[in-house]
Amino acid sequence: MNNMVSHRVRSMLFEKRETILKSAKDGMKTMLSGDVREILGPGFDECDMAVISQIEDMQNTLFGKQAYMIKSIDEALRRLNNGTYNICDECDEKIGEARLKAVPFTRYCRNCQEHYEALRRMATPSRHAL
Numbered sequence: 001m002n003n004m005v006s007h008r009v010r011s012m013l014f015e016k017r018e019t020i021l022k023s024a025k026d027g028m029k030t031m032l033s034g035d036v037r038e039i040l041g042p043g044f045d046e047c048d049m050a051v052i053s054q055i056e057d058m059q060n061t062l063f064g065k066q067a068y069m070i071k072s073i074d075e076a077l078r079r080l081n082n083g084t085y086n087i088c089d090e091c092d093e094k095i096g097e098a099r100l101k102a103v104p105f106t107r108y109c110r111n112c113q114e115h116y117e118a119l120r121r122m123a124t125p126s127r128h129a130l
């Protein structure tokens with residue numbers, strides 16, 4: 001990977017990181033200001049409580065995802081620094097350029113990712129199967 005490309009990838013990753021951080025902060029503000037509870041008013045009943053906790057769950061899940069993305073981006077930046085950015089963590093093969101463009105902070109080549117996802121699907125049986 002030449003310097004030009006790695007420079008471009010680096011600024012792209014930084015930009016993405018900023019975007020995620022910003023949207024996480026905005027989401028956090030909404031949550032902290034208690035908007036949801038305010039909209040429902042002081043007299044909310046059990047049913048409303050269920051809605052509130054559902055929304056809060058959703059927000060937590062979202063933050064978890066954002067935190068995971070930021071971790072992945074940091075990891076990608078680290079790998080960019082030590083020159084292993086486009087090397088698959090699993091099989092040491094080069095990760096394809098198209099794949100890096102689509103998922104700039106991936107750690108795995110397409111084969112390994114597909115393998116990993118197949119394993120995960122087997123580990124978590126889908127609800128539809130029941």
Ligand SMILES: [Zn+2]
Binds near residue numbers: 089090093108110112
């Ligand atoms: Zn691989």
